[in-house]
Structure formats: C-alpha cells, structure tokens
Amino acid sequence: MRETILASLEKIEEDNHVKILFACESGSRAWQFPSKDSDYDVRFIYVHKKEEYLAIDPIGIGSKRDVIELPINDLLDITGWELTKALRLFRKSNPPLMEWLRSGIVYYQAFSTIEQMQELSKSIFAPNSCLHHYLNMAANNFREYLQGEEVKIKKYFYVLRPVLAAGWIEKYNEFPPLEFSTLVNHLVPEGPLKIEINTLLKRKLDGEELDKEPKIQVINQFLNEEIERLREYASSLTSGIPNFTTKLDLLFRNTLEEVWN
Structure with a gap:
C-alpha cells in the first residue's frame, strides 16, 4: 500500500504543479486501533509555485482551492491542505493538523518546513x-x-x-x-x-x-x-495563545525559497 500511496502523491504533484512537503496517516491506523478492513486516511501538506501567491486573488478564494482531494475508494482516502491554509490553522492550534504533525506513520517528508512546525507546535498549543x-x-x-x-x-x-x-x-x-x-x-x-x-x-x-x-x-x-x-x-479556562503570525509568515516565505529555488 505504501507504494500505491507514494505513486498517488507523485501524481498529485504532477497534475497540480505543486510540491508536497509532508504526508502521513491519520485516523484509526495512526491511533493504533485499526480493523482488518480499515481504509488508509492519508493527509498531506503542499505548496504552490511562487507566482500562484503573487496574484490579486489569494489561494482559497474562488477557483483557487486550498484543498486537494482524490476520489475516496474502499481502501484509500487522500486529502491535502495548501501550506498557507495549514499555517493559518496551525496558528490556532488546530487539533487535526497537530495530530498530523505527531503521526507515527509518515509516508513522505521533504524540506525543512515540517520539522520547524513540529518544533513550534510545542509553543503553539491552545x-x-x-x-x-x-x-x-x-x-x-x-x-x-x-x-x-x-x-x-x-x-x-x-x-x-x-x-x-x-x-x-x-x-x-x-x-x-x-x-x-x-x-x-x-x-x-x-x-x-x-x-x-x-x-x-x-x-x-x-x-x-x-x-x-x-x-x-x-x-x-x-x-x-x-x-x-x-x-x-x-x-474555566481562558482562551488565547501568543500571536505567532510573524514567525509563520517567515516560515512560509522561507519555504518558498527552499522549495522552488
């Protein structure tokens, strides 16, 4: 199955002209209680080329979707979030994303972005x-x-x-x-x-x-x-965490340089 997943991720990169930074297992397999017939819930984070971000319409508006989803079948469910979407959710300590970063089943990882997010996640916790x-x-x-x-x-x-x-x-x-x-x-x-x-x-x-x-x-x-x-x-808890926007902006810009230069 790993080979099938990696081949699917490679095709996603080719078809959508993106680079995948990270792909992991989510759901029951990552939680360590899969059934014998459990499907594979693959989640990934990807980044567009620089010119896609240098436009008057930001990613996530209109036809510029910030999610890539493959058709779900009985064995495989693959969904990815674009990097700026992921970082905005990360800023709010989004639990599904925080779980991805801690998954014990990693299918693919490239560049330094995810390691930096994993380090920041120790502080970005609400x-x-x-x-x-x-x-x-x-x-x-x-x-x-x-x-x-x-x-x-x-x-x-x-x-x-x-x-x-x-x-x-x-x-x-x-x-x-x-x-x-x-x-x-x-x-x-x-x-x-x-x-x-x-x-x-x-x-x-x-x-x-x-x-x-x-x-x-x-x-x-x-x-x-x-x-x-x-x-x-x-x-009884008060809400709110420190604002990490400046650090996340820098992480995003550095990712573009690292991936596409």
Missing part, C-alpha cells in the same frame, strides 16, 4: 480550543451511536479516544499523544473499566466484526460523567 474540539467530537458520537440498549460497539473508540485526549490535556497541559493505548495506560486506573476497554481493543485488533451489541454499562457511565466533568473544566 488547551481551550483543543478541549472543545475533542469534547464536541466525543459528545456528538456518544449521542449519535451509544444510546439505547444495543449500540454500534466499534463506535466506543470514537468516543473514548477524544474523551481521553481531553483528559490528557487537563492532566498534563500538553497536546495528547495519538496512540490509544498510551492514553488508556496513563489515564484509566486498573479495574473493571480498563478491563472492558482493553478487551474491546483486543477484539477490534483481532479483526472481530464489532456490530450492534448490548451497550457496555461501565464504559457508558464513564463517558457520560467524563464529558460533563471535562466540559466544566474547559469552561
């Missing part, structure tokens, strides 16, 4: 906005999939992970690791809850069909209580 992102994701999935006596059992992971990510931010005041097992081991005490979570994880990794089953009461109770508790905690 606990408040990240907490709200994870808690909204958890609450929406909890409400949508885990109510009733029978639930879509695999959806537990898509509520547990954002809840634990929010818990990591509360406990350590830093951006959470991607790996689900790391979150569980650091945040869930020994006992029935941890046993149920690890049993469910083993079943998923073993390739069992996790369709509708009776809900797991101990997990439901934990999720319900944690979402409410962490929402109260998030509401």
